[in-house]
Amino acid sequence: MLSRTAENIFWMARYIERAESTARLIQMGQRMAILPGPIHREEWRSVLRVTGCDGLIEGDRPVAEADIVHLLLLDEGNPSSIRACLQRARNNGRAVRTALTQDMWEALNEDWRRLEHYDLARARRDLAELIDWVKTRASTFRGAVETGQLRNEGHDFLRIGGALERAEMTLRLLDVKYYVLLPETAVVGGVRDHYQWTSVLHALSAARAYHHVYGGGDYTPWRIADLLFLNPQFPRSVSFCFGQIGWHLERLARAHGRRSAAHDTAATMLSELHGRESGEIFEGGLHEFVQTALAVTNRLSREIAQAYHFA
Amino acid sequence: MGFFEMTDRSGAVRSCYAQVQRWVDEVGIDGLQLRLKEAETIFRRIGITFAVYGEGGDPERLIPFDLLPRIFSAAEWRVLDRGIRQRARALNAFLYDVYHRGEIIRAGVVPGELVYRNRAFEPEMIGFDPPGRVYSHIVGIDIIRTDEDGFQVLEDNCRTPSGVSYMLENREIMQRMFPELFASTRVAPVDSYPNDLLATLKEVAPAGAGSDPTVVVLTPGSFNSAYYEHSFLADLMGVELVEPMDLYVDDDKVWMKTTHGPKRVDVIYRRIDDDFIDPLTFRPDSMLGVAGLFGAYRAGGVTLCSAPGAGIADDKAIYLFVPDMIRFYLSEAPILQNVPTWRCALPDECAYVVEHLHELVAKEVHGSGGYGMLIGPKATRAEIAAYAERIRAAPADFIAQPTLDLSTAPVLGTREIVGRHVDFRPYCLVGKRMRLAPGGLTRVALTEGSLVVNSSQGGGVKDTWVLDD
Numbered sequence: 001m002l003s004r005t006a007e008n009i010f011w012m013a014r015y016i017e018r019a020e021s022t023a024r025l026i027q028m029g030q031r032m033a034i035l036p037g038p039i040h041r042e043e044w045r046s047v048l049r050v051t052g053c054d055g056l057i058e059g060d061r062p063v064a065e066a067d068i069v070h071l072l073l074l075d076e077g078n079p080s081s082i083r084a085c086l087q088r089a090r091n092n093g094r095a096v097r098t099a100l101t102q103d104m105w106e107a108l109n110e111d112w113r114r115l116e117h118y119d120l121a122r123a124r125r126d127l128a129e130l131i132d133w134v135k136t137r138a139s140t141f142r143g144a145v146e147t148g149q150l151r152n153e154g155h156d157f158l159r160i161g162g163a164l165e166r167a168e169m170t171l172r173l174l175d176v177k178y179y180v181l182l183p184e185t186a187v188v189g190g191v192r193d194h195y196q197w198t199s200v201l202h203a204l205s206a207a208r209a210y211h212h213v214y215g216g217g218d219y220t221p222w223r224i225a226d227l228l229f230l231n232p233q234f235p236r237s238v239s240f241c242f243g244q245i246g247w248h249l250e251r252l253a254r255a256h257g258r259r260s261a262a263h264d265t266a267a268t269m270l271s272e273l274h275g276r277e278s279g280e281i282f283e284g285g286l287h288e289f290v291q292t293a294l295a296v297t298n299r300l301s302r303e304i305a306q307a308y309h310f311a
Numbered sequence: 312m313g314f315f316e317m318t319d320r321s322g323a324v325r326s327c328y329a330q331v332q333r334w335v336d337e338v339g340i341d342g343l344q345l346r347l348k349e350a351e352t353i354f355r356r357i358g359i360t361f362a363v364y365g366e367g368g369d370p371e372r373l374i375p376f377d378l379l380p381r382i383f384s385a386a387e388w389r390v391l392d393r394g395i396r397q398r399a400r401a402l403n404a405f406l407y408d409v410y411h412r413g414e415i416i417r418a419g420v421v422p423g424e425l426v427y428r429n430r431a432f433e434p435e436m437i438g439f440d441p442p443g444r445v446y447s448h449i450v451g452i453d454i455i456r457t458d459e460d461g462f463q464v465l466e467d468n469c470r471t472p473s474g475v476s477y478m479l480e481n482r483e484i485m486q487r488m489f490p491e492l493f494a495s496t497r498v499a500p501v502d503s504y505p506n507d508l509l510a511t512l513k514e515v516a517p518a519g520a521g522s523d524p525t526v527v528v529l530t531p532g533s534f535n536s537a538y539y540e541h542s543f544l545a546d547l548m549g550v551e552l553v554e555p556m557d558l559y560v561d562d563d564k565v566w567m568k569t570t571h572g573p574k575r576v577d578v579i580y581r582r583i584d585d586d587f588i589d590p591l592t593f594r595p596d597s598m599l600g601v602a603g604l605f606g607a608y609r610a611g612g613v614t615l616c617s618a619p620g621a622g623i624a625d626d627k628a629i630y631l632f633v634p635d636m637i638r639f640y641l642s643e644a645p646i647l648q649n650v651p652t653w654r655c656a657l658p659d660e661c662a663y664v665v666e667h668l669h670e671l672v673a674k675e676v677h678g679s680g681g682y683g684m685l686i687g688p689k690a691t692r693a694e695i696a697a698y699a700e701r702i703r704a705a706p707a708d709f710i711a712q713p714t715l716d717l718s719t720a721p722v723l724g725t726r727e728i729v730g731r732h733v734d735f736r737p738y739c740l741v742g743k744r745m746r747l748a749p750g751g752l753t754r755v756a757l758t759e760g761s762l763v764v765n766s767s768q769g770g771g772v773k774d775t776w777v778l779d780d
Binding site: 002 | 538553572
């Protein structure tokens with residue numbers, strides 16, 4: 001496979017995943033905003049922070065839903081906006097048309113100009129529908145991959161890109177929320193905490209999974225950390241995503257007959273996650289753990305690019 | 312009123328259109344209009360688009376599609392098939408000749424200055440033998456019809472004739488939407504084209520390429536107007552679609568950069584013009600090229616399809632001599648006729664052309680895509696005067712042809728079936744042997760009375776059927 005093709009596929013998968021995660025984050029913010037009390041202002045700010053876009057709104061002024069819809073959904077100038085992500089995913093896909101199935105391409109191509117017709121007012125009015133649309137686009141794309149794409153190295157790069165982006169989003173969300181996960185925090189058990197936890201779980205579509213895994217009951221920092229870091233069954237957990245990355249990297253290693261630094265990095269990370277319990281993570285410092293893990297995702301991305309001759 | 316493809320001179324529906332006529336009667340115009348909208352939605356979704364240079368607006372607009380097929384009877388196709396193959400053979404023989412001994416020039420059949428002073432002539436190719444002596448591997452010949460028996464060649468395309476993806480997609484969409492129509496009609500399939508193309512390209516691999524040569528399609532990139540076609544063909548052949556940045560030359564061999572490291576490339580179906588393929592040999596300012604590509608080609612390390620310099624054979628000034636080429640190289644009578652053409656390079660003919668511009672179609676010899684032409688009967692006095700001035704300034708750059716009574720084909724109008732002018736481009740593949748799919752691209756001028764069918768000028772396309780006996 002052409003290196004350019006591999007690179008394009010890898011990033012295409014990341015952009016699609018990012019668009020979907022951002023849609024979920026907006027949904028989380030919206031959910032918080034309709035709750036009584038002043039807390040939602042802080043929520044919108046934290047949504048920005050997770051996406052790495054909080055620098056776009058200066059000072060401490062309260063972040064409003066309109067800001068979010070503009071910056072994260074419509075803004076072409078913001079490379080993290082859903083519109084920019086979908087646009088770039090399609091451009092990447094178009095550049096490697098021959099590596100996509102017809103269905104994958106149709107999923108990227110259909111209705112791709114939709115967001116161009118929206119101004120802020122209309123986008124806010126139709127926000128729920130737009131978010132559903134983004135999620136549906138991502139699901140349709142994944143469905144096309146699932147049933148149609150050859151399980152060749154293109155597929156491996158696609159999965160690795162998607163899993164890396166997903167792990168990164170989970171980690172960033174946890175980093176922004178880490179203070180509410182700290183058991184020592186003074187307001188543990190307060191109403192505010194409850195909403196924060198549920199918001200984290202909702203942003204990751206993990207609320208139901210949480211209750212199924214832990215047999216219902218209260219939210220505790222240990223369990224949440226266990227689910228989102230270490231549970232190999234939950235598809236947005238760091239452990240699950242790294243499992244995927246590792247599995248596809250192994251396939252690449254077999255196909256290519258050689259391993260690279262990326263393989264070592266992924267294997268080390270996996271064994272770290274397997275051997276842990278959530279309590280240890282808290283002992284070592286949650287924030288430190290997240291920062292280290294984020295550094296690993298960055299390094300992996302670079303090492304993969306190097307190993308497979310991107311650019 | 313010219314020939315209407317659907318009816319004979321008495322106004323009766325010709326037998327090859329009988330099935331379509333029944334279908335129109337059954338479904339009705341409104342029913343067909345609905346289906347047309349459906350077809351357009353499918354086209355849009357699967358992304359068959361055509362960008363037009365310099366026109367602004369939607370860079371990925373759709374080419375208008377017409378539902379009613381253009382139909383050739385088996386007997387008509389037999390003539391076309393033979394005529395097209397004959398022409399493709401002669402054009403390749405001509406290319407070999409002008410880059411070797413130039414016998415047709417020595418014999419006084421083709422004037423030497425038309426060849427050697429031509430911009431499309433490539434001195435770098437003199438004395439070089441491309442594999443199989445094939446220069447133009449995909450010959451697209453634009454054919455028009457003036458009456459029931461009169462097929463005429465309007466233009467030859469020996470470099471990278473485009474549009475074959477529409478031949479395949481138009482058929483695909485028609486079959487998807489109207490399976491019942493195909494079940495009741497014997498339409499010859501065209502879907503072997505990608506396999507034929509791949510076989511052709513493999514046949515012309517360099518001597519050292521081994522039994523399974525690596526073929527790639529070279530595109531300028533996703534912003535090129537024909538990118539859809541490039542990716543479509545690579546996809547159907549199952550070969551890599553590469554951009555110049557994916558290739559490099561080392562030791563007179565061509566390599567593509569893959570995730571496994573460098574991989575050898577044997578045959579390049581390039582959709583990039585001569586001028587741009589290699590900044591070392593051709594335009595040094597080309598951002599598109601691969602440095603050293605031409606050297607690798609001359610050293611036999613890779614085959615370029617088409618060969619650089621193949622454009623000399625489809626030059627509008629050379630076109631005049633194709634019937635002579637057929638007689639000269641093949642000792643055969645031309646099966647397809649040329650459209651009568653005046654050469655402004657000859658003083659007598661130039662004088663005639665300038666005098667009669669109001670009734671002629673004048674073209675720039677080096678122009679393409681319907682640009683830079685004058686359609687006399689539709690032009691204003693001022694336009695004619697200005698064009699005459701240009702011809703006088705550089706007569707050798709112009710030719711002129713009569714305004715032909717192009718045939719019209721049935722097109723779905725809003726209330727009824729209407730006739731619109733069409734032309735036809737079949738694609739003849741030339742490797743060790745020749746392959747010609749029974750069909751091609753029918754382009755249609757969707758504006759009433761218009762003669763311009765180029766997609767770059769707003770023309771549309773329709774499926775082309777060749778009926779089996």
